[in-house]
């Protein structure tokens with residue numbers, strides 16, 4: 209292997225296994241700033257030096273940059289690009305020495321690799337995973353949360369590119385304040401992907417590391433298994449079997465069908481969701497007793513294992529007044545009726561959990577105090593009124609574990625026996641940072657506080673769940689609302705960004721339980737096939753909290769007995785493979801319309817999305 213630096217362009221190239229990886233010609237290392245449109249290039253430093261770097265474990269190039277002007281005045285930094293001899297990994301390290309006068313928005317370095325051979329593709333961790341062939345007809349230039357690592361836009365902190373003559377995997381070893389940019393124009397013929405390092409509390413503060421692993425020959429399976437090995441080393445790969453040692457109730461979710469429904473909706477007039485033309489949409493209540501009868505009906509219909517996720521169970525209704533949610537829905541029958549529902553669920557051999565929320569911080573909450581809202585570095589508090597409860601900011605995550613303990617103690621005292629609990633948005637939205645002096649918090653600390661909430665629940669034998677899944681949450685998360693492919697969040701029939709491949713499950717299938725949408729969304733598309741391919745759990749019923757978002761688009765109607773039968777098939781497979789590693793997923797046709805997964809117990813699932821058939825061996 210060989211690392212080369214072009215002192216004129218400041219481009220690096222890496223020769224590995226006979227292939228030379230070079231940066232896109234259009235790229236120049238650069239920095240952007242807050243409150244300035246000026247882009248500052250590394251090459252504009254008055255002093256730039258390069259020296260050989262050699263230690264006991266590897267060698268490479270050390271570069272020093274200082275003497276910038278404009279918004280970058282005062283900034284100095286070094287880069288170290290080195291090859292680790294024991295592993296063959298190449299690390300690109302960006303090391304701040306002094307901060308600039310203007311706050312940095314992002315550092316763009318290292319650059320995007322050229323990837324434009326016919327047959328080449330990019331692996332993107334946008335939700336469950338996408339494989340984007342270099343010549344794919346649909347453009348991808350924007351992803352959720354602007355590609356911020358730790359969000360639904362990046363379930364795992366890596367990207368990879370595979371060409372016929374070699375491949376690489378790029379892992380962000382410092383993922384907390386980083387995102388990726390992707391440029392895939394319609395038809396390609398290339399995809400450019402680069403990392404973007406962002407500040408922490410307004411400062412670049414610490415060393416950033418992007419680790420490259422090169423391969424002579426690889427596919428998405430090779431890449432995912434290489435990352436799985438990294439996750440194991442990093443302590444993030446904690447299997448369901450390990451979690452079950454602490455919380456034996458994990459077994460209750462194996463082979464379970466999920467029901468997601470609610471009690472009370474109350475959209476406040478000062479919410480963006482408020483619809484003055486249709487008052488009924490803003491205000492409705494279903495008695496707990498009706499949900500109790502529905503549970504009995506599922507039992508009579510032959511559903512053996514079921515987990516009920518209940519929304520809107522307290523006043524003033526779903527997505528209102530958090531973290532001071534309560535009392536238990538009075539209009540729906542009160543605490544006694546909720547207890548009867550929960551006790552009935554248990555008597556039927558089913559399991560129960562609530563929807564809850566410790567990030568959205570509603571101004572209508574009696575305990576709301578701006579002093580505990582996330583404060584931006586330099587002042588200011590992010591606010592909006594998007595959800596049912598109206599105006600809100602974000603509760604600083606340093607405070608979240610306190611509110612979790614207070615609220616779950618109250619439920620325990622009311623006799624509500626919980627098997628699980630869902631803490632909304634933690635695994636979907638970016639970590640927050642907070643600059644309030646009482647509880648200053650970096651984004652990395654925010655993820656740790658979110659995990660503290662999950663771990664508290666685990667310690668109380670309440671299985672923790674959240675909106676989606678993410679690498680950072682794997683040590684403590686047991687299940688989720690869903691972990692869908694990106695296309696499932698858009699209207700059925702929409703153009704796809706690439707071939708759906710289960711990158712997340714190839715790494716973490718045996719670490720978390722994922723319920724899957726089961727809708728037959730059209731004559732051409734049946735989501736049940738994806739549930740099977742992924743060895744996931746089925747949604748028996750999924751009532752959307754808000755229509756037309758979160759992948760809730762309706763679909764063909766199916767009668768209850770058909771739904772129960774479809775869920776039985778998925779649950780039976782889940783019963784077998786829930787705790788197994790997904791060993792590989794192969795595309796049996798080039799377009800990915802026929803795919804096959806293999807699980808570590810030898811189970812093989814083959815699905816044909818065009819013919820809408822499946823086979824389990």
Ligand SMILES: [Zn+2]
Pocket residue numbers: 581582583604605606642643644646647648649
């Ligand atoms: Zn804070």
